[in-house]
Amino acid sequence: MHTLKATSSSSLSLPSGSYIYSICPASPGSFATISSDDSLRLLDASSLKLLNVAKTHKGVTCLREYGSAAGTGQQLLATSGRDGKVRLWDARGSGSPALEMETAKNAAVLSLACNAETNSVVAGTELVSSLATVAIWDIRSPKQVRQQYVESHNDDVTELQYHPTRNNILLSGSTDGLVNVYDTTIIDEDDTLRQVINHGSIHHAGFLSEQAIYALSHDEVFSIYPATDPEDERSEPPSPLQFGDLRQPLSCEYVVQILGGSQGSYLAAGNTTEQRLDLVPLVARPTWRFDQSDIWRLPGAHGEEIVRSVYLDEQSRTVFTCGEDGFVRAWKPAEESGEGDEEKESNAQTPSSKPSSGTKEKKKKQKEKERFKPY
Template sequence: MYELQQISATTLSLPEDNYIYSIAPCAPGALAAISSDDSLRIFDVNLDLGTSVISPKSHNEGVTCLRSYSTSDSQLVTTGGRDGKAKLWDIRAGSMVLEIETNKNFPVLSVACNPHTNTIVTGTELVSSQAVVALWDIRSANAPRLQYVESHNDDITELQYHPTQHNILLSGSTDGLVNVYDTTITDEDDALVQVINHGSVHHAGFLSNSAIYALSHDEHFSVHPVTNPDSTEQEPEPEPVEFNDLREPLACEYVVQLCMGAQVPFIAAGNKIDKRLDLVPLISGPNWQFDQENLWRLPGAHGEEVVRSVYLDDKTQSVFTCGEDGYVRAWKPNGGENQAQTGFKSSRPKERKQKDRFRPY
């Protein structure tokens, strides 16, 4: 086990009794944050350098989600809100550059971004027995260029693109399903190339080009192989790895999310009673498993409050967390630069190749 120490903390100048939903990278050396006051704020990774308020009210009826849309020549972030809108913000200009409005203003609960195809995807709350995955071309965003309206029958809580195949999109929902689509196909039935039944989805995404993870709202976790729809071989598909409830094996009370490091993913597992957060490496070879001997521990974490979001900054070898105590906190390894480098990367063997709505815990 390695131990991190808190090196700085900030409230981002939030009004009292507010807390921070999520943080995400938005520019070199800077992170974005959305909070319970519905603001969108930008702050330097050196937390002592202050905060910029991009919008004190990013959405009229509650901001819900945040994703980076940054490219090599732009610094953009996307937010979604309960007002039925997704917005694209230019960090350099400090202003909104695009507003997308869902059909009948269905509340937006999740977004995904693909700069390679100029696409923002919105996932909505279930309204009138319909939850919609809509793909929008930001160059012509008056109407979605593609919609999937029958694949989920409850709130869409997660959206993510495949790491290398820009036509492959994943969605997760509280209906228990993780769906994978080929977005070059307009017919919804034909576009759906894989369906995973996991349980009410808190988070889901691609671990790699060939693996999908799913985390439920009751802390059940699993890893599934990505199917190849073009395969003609009759070999059986590899079986998924079912970890079931992570709370006992990881000695935690709740799971925040899965975090992607430079070489290894980590499960962020929180314990309010013990006031700690553990980052547990998830390694493959030959089977997916947790490397608890090399976990990173953040003692104190956010006290007795829930940690909401975690970001691993491999460039600075730092960990950033935010939570319901209203703070962003920065952490570094106790052992200095060498331990930081080995700790972030040594765990992976060489491969064979309103508070009620958003409180998920």
């Protein structure tokens, strides 16, 4: 087992009682967060200094890196909200969005995906009037949806992801239990479906590789499915690898997400009772498995609060985490951080400190209730 040491932390000058939903890379040397005060914040990655703050949505839900806008070199970030809007922001910092898209009937957006190479932004909506929609825009024509799927899910769409190498292949997951894979070059919705997986209420799903799809349910049940070819004439598709409920085998209380990088995939698993977060390698050979002999542990994590999002910055060899304690934390391998160094903090007390009032206890209970809702 390896250990990561917390080298710095920041409360981002958030209002008291706030917590941070998500974290993602922005422009070089910086990253972005969204939080429960409906703000988008940009931070310097080396110092955690706050660079910019912007109000996003009424009920912000998602944050994604869009990438470089075609022909401009401009780095963009995408956000979405329960107000039914998707907005793109200049990652260098701006108080107003660069452009805006809107769902039909202002349906709340619960999931988001971006593909700069095809100028595409995709939103997955909450179920409204018996419809849960996957809507695709071309950002060059943001006022009009380029394509949408309204019959493929019958409950909230909680996950969206593009294939790692094929820009026309899109994956969606829903609380209806289904993971769908589409070929977006096909217009007819019935014909666009390449694969349908029935897993259980989807918390996260995506591509582990070009040929492997993972699905994680809201009750932490995890499986890996082979990506199938719709023209394959075999009567029975290949069997999935079923890991079951991950909480006992990984000694965790909840799963945050799957992290991908040049060194492979990791599953981020949290334990608030023991106040730790583990990054568990998910290796493909000889068959997909969790390598628990090579875990990276973040001792202390975010104290008794849940970690909401993890970002691995490979260039600086730093792991950034954010959580329901309202902190962002930076972590480095213990041998690089200097064992004697004290963690640098700003704008708040240590996140591991216990609640000091009944109000804090009530907020924590409310957060725990919200943990298993799609977000």
